[in-house]
Amino acid sequence: MSGLVGWIDFSRNLALQRPVITTMTGSLAHRGPDGERVWTSPRAAFGHRALVVEPGDGRQPVVTEADGHDVVLCLTGAPGGLTALRERLRGAGRPVSPDAPAAELLSQAYLRWGSDFVPWLSGAFALAVWDGRTEELVLARDQLGGQTLFFTETPTGVVFGSERKALLAHPEVQPAVHTAGLREVICHAVPTGPLFSGFSQVEAGEVAVFGRSGWTRRQYWKLQTRPHEDDLQTTVARIRAMLEESARAATPSGPDLAAVTLSGGVDSSSVTALIAAELRRRDLGRLHAYTIDYAYDGFRSDAMRTSKDAPYARMVAEHVDARHHVVQLEAADILDPVVRLSMLRAKDCPTRIYDMDAWQQIFLQRVAADGHKVVFTGLGADNAFLGATWCNDRGLVESGTFPWIALAQRHGARNGFGTGLVNQDLLARLDLPTYYADTYASAVADVEHLPEEDDWARKMRTVAYLVLTQFRGDSSIFSATGLQVRSPVNTHELLQYTYNIPAEMHRHGGIEKGLLREAVADLLPQEVVRRPRSATPISHDPGYPARLQEEFKAMLADTEAPARPLTDLAAATELVGQPDRLAKDRLARASVELILQLNLWLDHYRVQLVL
Structure with missing residues (x-):
């Protein structure tokens, strides 16, 4: 996934602090197995760990002289919109070589437009720029927050990095956690934030600028409420076109770089079919598809899992002529102390559902061991197309709280999933019911409704807003295994479009994610197109x-x-x-x-x- 770190200090001479920035950079070695570079100057120091997917990805930090000062840029992730950005630069009289890597292209864009170019990008990315001309640090994050970027102030500056552990590697930063941070660690009502005392993060769709006078922050993107005016046929056609364009833009240029995680559900199967077709179009060979299975074959259907994945995944792989790899896992392997620690270090805190996440990490380690660098998933489709349980259960929709919290409470977890053994004194101090109520009220206050929406439409829009803004996917497990995750379904352009589609149209055909199913129906076996949603598999090995x-x-x-x-x-x-x-x-x-x-x-x- 690559990783970046940095340190700005208006008092020390950071040219003498290479060991510190090197230590911080080394803390992200798992994110960038292909190399490390650091750059220092009196006021700023940057470090970068590289995952080389395209030629030149490892040439960071990018240092350019402008008006006698250094302008330095580091980039993580895989931003889209680069072809259009090249054309803008050419039109502005700053032509860039066609084979210039993304970071160099963005550096030239910054020199021409400052941070104004950031909204023109798409995909998952985070970037940092040190502008020696103004002695300012510019941090930015993609519209959906696919790449994390944390920071904390020191007495004389700021340190920042792709993960919390990079900040903790700085000698002035202490791992203190106050009540608010521990509350997040325990309840997981919303995506886990900075956690540690004094830590902050660049928010999704935000540009933050730090200088001698402090911070200036601006949000450059958020979901917009608009009437949906397309009919069913036009809606399906637009979704298909957006998926195909996203798949084209996300497919790497080299053979065997990419793989896909294939569950046999409509989300991952759609992505598998789209990427396999794009590889064939470019004559880049067959797609590698990986499926989780368990050595103990004791599948049980439940409220979240309707059928076993492997048969459906095999059907899809044969249909699109993918190389299919079934990875069999031993359930108890996740209790290995090494696995436990690597899972913890992937997230820098406990995870909400340990067994599912740890099995996923072991699975992804196998994908990485086979030499792949990019993994495609159907991440985000449940949110984009209202497929999750809490979008299709009236009781959860009308619960008046986060529907995933309501689901846990329905099954007896009053304070949330996994909180059953936290002692009563600590629960009283954390006061999770009040926290849930306040956080929910704050989140839904940002929802804008259309005048013509009735009560049910307003509730469904609220749930759609919550799943798109408060239940986003987490790429940390992919990063921990040295992989870059990409999802053609999870783009801000597509999510903006689907957000305004009425809930009844989303259930086209009387099934969840009906629009997605219709949009890809000609690409997949009909058994897969009509397969009801089934959550990530778990093992029942005793x-x-x-x-x-x-x-x-x-x-x-x-x-x-x-x-x-x-x-x-x-x-x-x-x-x-x-x-x-x-x-x-x-x-x-x-x-x-x-x-x-x-x-x-x-x-x-x-x-x-x-x-």
């Missing part, structure tokens, strides 16, 4: 809860375990003595996993809780 019980029992026996003061020890002791409950109750396992993750996080990151 060995996993048994091993989990042993690990949790050992933690509870350790009187020095840092998570003990946060744990309801009576409830935990009762649960650890009920192996049958752990085997059958997913909420119980999630609660155990959260405490184990908290224990490792507090220990490994040396977190200083300030509650």
Whole structure:
């Protein structure tokens, strides 16, 4: 995925601080396995770890002299809109070589227009610019927040980076966490934010400028509420055209660089068909498609999973002539201490659903080990086309809170998924019900409605807004394995269009994601087109809860375990003595996993809780 770090200081001479910026850069080695570069000057220092997908991607930071001063740019991700940007530069009298890499192109655009060019980009990206002419730092992030960018001020400047761990590698930054940060770690109501005390982040669709007088921040993009005036046929045609254009723009130029994660659901199957067709068009060979399966074959349908993935995935791979790889996982492998730590370091904090995320990380490690650098997914389709459970369950839509929180509460998790073993004193201090209410009220206050919308249409627009802005996909697991994730479905242009489509049209054909199904119906087997949504698979191997019980029992026996003061020890002791409950109750396992993750996080990151 590549990674960037930086340090601005108006007091020290950073030309003498290369060891510090090198340490910060090294903390992101997993994001950029293809090389490292650092640049220092008296006031600014930049570092970059490269994942080379296109020629020249590793030539960063880009340093250009302008008016006797250095202008330096670092870029992560894969911005789109570069062809049009080249044409703009040519028209402005600044022609750029056709083979100039993205970072050099953006550097020239900055020299011509300052940060005004950022809204012209698409795709997932984050960038940092040090402008030596004005002694200002410019940070920017893509419209959907696909690339993260954190920062924290020091007494004499600011440090920033693609991940929190890069900031923590600076000697002036301490891993302190106050109540608000711990609340985010435990409840996961909204995407996990900066967490650590004093940390901030560049928001999705934002440009932030830092200079001697402080920060200037501006939002350059947000969802717009507009009437949807296209009929069904036109709507389907526009969706198909946008998907095809997005697939063309996202496909890398070299053979065997790309793979796709294929579940056999309509989201990933659509992407598989689109990318396979684009590779054939360019004569770049067959697409590699990877599917998760488990060595223990004990699939059980439930409220979230309707059918097993592998047969549908195999059907799609054969249909589009992809090279199909089924990766069989052992369920208990996610309890390996190395896997636990790598999962934690991927996110710099506990994850909401450990088992699913950890299995996904092991799966992606296999994809990376086969030599691929770009992974295509159907990430974002559930949000764009209102496919998730909470968009199709009237009770959740009308719950008056985040529908994913309402779903957890429906199944008995009053304070949210995984919070069942947090002790009562800490829960009282965190006051999660009030936090949920306040955060929800703040989020929905930004929703704009059309005058003609009735009560149900307003509720569905609110849910659509929440899933698009507060339930975004997370690329950290991909980054941790040295992969760049791309999703032709998850573009701000497509999401802006689908956001305004009425809910009843989204359910064209009487099924969730009906518009997406109609748009790709000619590309896929009909069994796949009509397959109901089925969530990410999990294993029911009895060995996993048994091993989990042993690990949790050992933690509870350790009187020095840092998570003990946060744990309801009576409830935990009762649960650890009920192996049958752990085997059958997913909420119980999630609660155990959260405490184990908290224990490792507090220990490994040396977190200083300030509650």
